[in-house]
Amino acid sequence: MKWRVLLVGLTVLFLSLFLLVPLAAILVEALRKGAGAYVRALLDPDAMVAIRLTLLCASIAVVASVIFGICAAWAVTRFRFPGKSLLLTFIDLPFAVSPVVAGLLMVLVFGGQGWLGPLHLGVLFATPGIILATIFVSFPFVARELIPLMQEQGTEEEEAALLLGASGWQTFVRITLPKIKWGLLYGVILANARAMGEFGAVSVVSGHIRGRTNTIPLHVEILYNEYNFVAAFAVASLLALLALATLGAKALLEWKLRRDAEAAQREAGA
Amino acid sequence: MARGNKNATIIPGFGLTLGVTVAWLSALVLVPLVLLFVRTTALSWPKFVEIVTDERAVASYKLTLGCALAAASLNAVMGSIIAWTLVRVEFPGRRLLDAVVDLPFALPTAVSGIALTAVYSRNGWIGQALGFPVAFTPLGIMVALTFIGLPFVVRTLQPAIEDLDPGVEEAAGILGASRMQTFFRVIAPALLPSLITGFALAFSRALGEYGSVIFISGNMPLRTEITPLLIVTKLEQFDYAGATALGAVQLTASFLMLFSINLVQWWTARKTGVR
Numbered sequence: 001m002k003w004r005v006l007l008v009g010l011t012v013l014f015l016s017l018f019l020l021v022p023l024a025a026i027l028v029e030a031l032r033k034g035a036g037a038y039v040r041a042l043l044d045p046d047a048m049v050a051i052r053l054t055l056l057c058a059s060i061a062v063v064a065s066v067i068f069g070i071c072a073a074w075a076v077t078r079f080r081f082p083g084k085s086l087l088l089t090f091i092d093l094p095f096a097v098s099p100v101v102a103g104l105l106m107v108l109v110f111g112g113q114g115w116l117g118p119l120h121l122g123v124l125f126a127t128p129g130i131i132l133a134t135i136f137v138s139f140p141f142v143a144r145e146l147i148p149l150m151q152e153q154g155t156e157e158e159e160a161a162l163l164l165g166a167s168g169w170q171t172f173v174r175i176t177l178p179k180i181k182w183g184l185l186y187g188v189i190l191a192n193a194r195a196m197g198e199f200g201a202v203s204v205v206s207g208h209i210r211g212r213t214n215t216i217p218l219h220v221e222i223l224y225n226e227y228n229f230v231a232a233f234a235v236a237s238l239l240a241l242l243a244l245a246t247l248g249a250k251a252l253l254e255w256k257l258r259r260d261a262e263a264a265q266r267e268a269g270a
Numbered sequence: 271m272a273r274g275n276k277n278a279t280i281i282p283g284f285g286l287t288l289g290v291t292v293a294w295l296s297a298l299v300l301v302p303l304v305l306l307f308v309r310t311t312a313l314s315w316p317k318f319v320e321i322v323t324d325e326r327a328v329a330s331y332k333l334t335l336g337c338a339l340a341a342a343s344l345n346a347v348m349g350s351i352i353a354w355t356l357v358r359v360e361f362p363g364r365r366l367l368d369a370v371v372d373l374p375f376a377l378p379t380a381v382s383g384i385a386l387t388a389v390y391s392r393n394g395w396i397g398q399a400l401g402f403p404v405a406f407t408p409l410g411i412m413v414a415l416t417f418i419g420l421p422f423v424v425r426t427l428q429p430a431i432e433d434l435d436p437g438v439e440e441a442a443g444i445l446g447a448s449r450m451q452t453f454f455r456v457i458a459p460a461l462l463p464s465l466i467t468g469f470a471l472a473f474s475r476a477l478g479e480y481g482s483v484i485f486i487s488g489n490m491p492l493r494t495e496i497t498p499l500l501i502v503t504k505l506e507q508f509d510y511a512g513a514t515a516l517g518a519v520q521l522t523a524s525f526l527m528l529f530s531i532n533l534v535q536w537w538t539a540r541k542t543g544v545r
Contacts, residue, residue: 007355022385075287098478100498105302168282197378199481217380236381243376
């Protein structure tokens with residue numbers, strides 16, 4: 001009994017000091033000067049531009065993550081080929097690389113003295129560069145969810161559909177997609193959270209042009225460095241709410257995925 | 271399951287899906303990474319050594335490594351306690367706390383950075399109570415890196431603790447082992463591989479972390495300047511050679527960590543005979 005109280009006490013204390021108190025601080029700091037100042041910070045034209053840019057980048061990055069994730073998971077879980085484990089390592093690489101290095105890579109490719117620099121593609125310090133950096137840091141999320149899921153599900157049902165005369169695309173849409181939809185959604189939620197919140201990589205490639213190339217996290221940084229704390233925390237609270245929504249959706253999907261897996265197990269056992 | 275050993279399959283799309291995957295990874299990841307190292311070799315050797323052993327760079331390595339190590343160690347200890355509590359102890363609010371552990375994954379790093387700074391600065395809620403400065407010192411960097419690394423340890427340990435068979439612990443107890451003996455001889459060896467993996471993941475993430483650190487660190491050269499920030503500073507000064515050289519160092523550290531993590535997992539899989 002004493003052990004349990006000690007364990008729970010330590011857990012609550014540590015999670016409070018490092019996670020809960022800072023989270024609460026965001027909301028308190030944002031509302032320090034009342035609801036008026038809070039709303040004004042969000043309706044500021046530069047903030048609106050940042051919100052629009054973040055939504056644009058995140059939606060493109062999520063679509064990219066889905067396309068890559070489905071292709072990679074299909075190739076890896078449906079076929080045997082040499083170099084598969086190396087391929088899996090490369091898929092995880094963006095998570096191992098510092099976001100700052102990810103940004104640096106974009107600069108080396110597209111920068112003035114970069115590899116494609118002479119083409120003057122207008123990627124760096126502009127929207128395309130921000131989109132590319134966002135894709136780089138978020139594209140593996142869907143693949144990472146789908147690969148173990150599709151591995152476990154096997155290919156029997158797809159083979160049956162194909163033998164009965166369905167085309168490859170029909171088989172994917174009618175058989176595979178319904179089986180992986182929740183796992184896919186889980187990956188999308190994680191990719192979206194990372195894409196909307198990415199700071200380091202985007203910061204390097206954006207050039208910080210206010211009202212032009214600022215995403216929400218970069219806008220927060222600028223406001224903070226101008227000592228405009230209330231506005232900084234107000235805009236940050238949007239991202240904190242996004243994080244809470246992400247955690248809620250994640251918990252719900254985990255519960256659902258576990259229930260589906262248990263149902264499948266019961267079916268297999270019966 | 272049904273794949274067996276057959277190489278022939280009727281499932282279509284091999285060329286298309288593998289083609290997209292490989293082309294994607296090449297264009298976005300491989301070519302830029304190779305380019306970084308090619309650019310580094312374009313520097314003369316003495317010039318490269320001069321950049322990466324510069325006083326400011328070396329100070330940043332020491333700080334980054336030291337803080338990352340301290341944070342990952344604290345996370346290994348506290349993460350074990352938290353993971354154990356969340357799996358084995360029933361208490362009201364357990365589900366909620368379990369979901370909250372993922373907050374550092376979900377909260378954008380810049381937001382974490384300003385929130386931690388507000389709380390741990392001299393007049394912040396926790397900073398006030400502590401009586402010694404945390405924000406704008408190496409201690410602040412450690413706080414940020416602990417925040418960012420915690421979920422790695424907890425989420426790696428949780429499945430391993432769930433897999434432990436309480437029957438084995440009971441058997442140890444019945445056979446006369448004390449609580450301490452059961453812990454050190456039965457539980458700890460079974461959890462060690464997951465703990466090492468979680469520690470390595472947290473450490474690896476901490477080495478490259480940028481957003482959550484730069485607000486709380488104060489960024490004083492030689493004192494509280496982490497290596498990723500030094501790379502950004504060099505880029506902002508258009509010192510591409512310097513940024514590339516330091517980027518190569520940073521990337522090499524990441525690769526070494528990735529390699530070690532794979533090694534630990536391979537070693538564990540071989541030891542436990544799974545797969």
